[in-house]
Amino acid sequence: MEILFGLHPVTEAVRVRPKDLDHITVLSGPTNPRVAALLDLCRSARVRVSYGSREELQRMSRSENHGGAVAFLKERKLLTIEDLIHSGGDAKRFFLALDGVEDPHNMGALLRTADGAGVDGVLLPERRSAPLSGAAAKASAGATEHVRAAKVTNLVRSLEELKKHNIWIIGLDERGTMDYDQFDFNTDICLVMGREGAGLHDLTKRTCDFLLRIPMAGAVPSLNVSVAGAVVMYEAARQRRVKQRPADEAPAKASKPRKGLGS
Incomplete structure (x- = not known):
């Protein structure tokens, strides 16, 4: 399974290949406009959303710089x-x-x-x-x-x-x-x-x-x-x-x- 993190990469993944997404996890707590826009996009694309703490997102992404969003999706198929x-x-x-x-x-x-x-x-x-x-x-x-x-x-x-x-x-x-x-x-x-x-x-x-x-x-x-x-x-x-x-x-x-x- 491919793991993406950061608001921009996760948002683009939802836009481009929503069918490949298993779910996304966002940081629990108050949402800013960019996170709210991502959640709206997920609802439109019927992508499951869960919530986690900062430490949980850090563990999922293996990065402190996770940007408050982590996506779990199928491995992408590269071209020849x-x-x-x-x-x-x-x-x-x-x-x-x-x-x-x-x-x-x-x-x-x-x-x-x-x-x-x-x-x-x-x-x-x-x-x-x-x-x-x-x-x-x-x-x-x-x-x-x-x-x-x-x-x-x-x-x-x-x-x-x-x-x-x-x-x-x-x-x-x-x-x-x-x-x-x-x-x-x-x-x-x-x-x-x-x-x-x-x-x-x-x-x-x-x-x-x-x-x-x-x-x-x-x-x-x-x-x-x-x-x-x-x-x-x-x-x-x-x-x-x-x-x-x-x-x-x-x-x-x-x-x-x-x-x-x-x-």
Whole structure:
């Protein structure tokens, strides 16, 4: 059974997959407006609600940061890489692959950004990767219920499979050869983020078609993986949004052509 905790993750679980929910437990005592809204949602979705003390919720969630709500539900069914590849219409695809991100808070933050930036799917390795746990769900503020995630046995093989479907593999590495904002993201891409501290595995790095870097002005050589991911995902989203803007809404001054794929 999967256990989620925190008002945002629990609320999104009730919204997205109420049939998977066994029940939720909320903190007993006076309710604030957010808890009241969650209880109303549960009544509408016919989800059972129980009440518990702060200590009981802490024991259920195995966290002091349970946010006053814990949900008990069936294990989610993750997608396959084929599900990601063959979904969607004519729009250019935008995937995210996580190469050994083991901190659930970084995982959750990346998934929250992926949801906000319009990423079409996320590849998660079976080994040496944080699971989609309650901690990751809470850090994602409920985005784990909306992001399309695929579990893959071998990340490198999966990236090679994406290449066969004309999807460019873009790694982020502090020793990359091009600044991230000089790259043209208006094509089918999979952005690959590496491990906390160590970055991309060597084999993953060799599989990438391009290695991009984030220029750093200070003494620290790189950003936290979730922050770096947010920077690049939103640059990709910005470029794609500008590309899709109708001609009559274009900015008065056109930007310089950017080098990238096809240059």
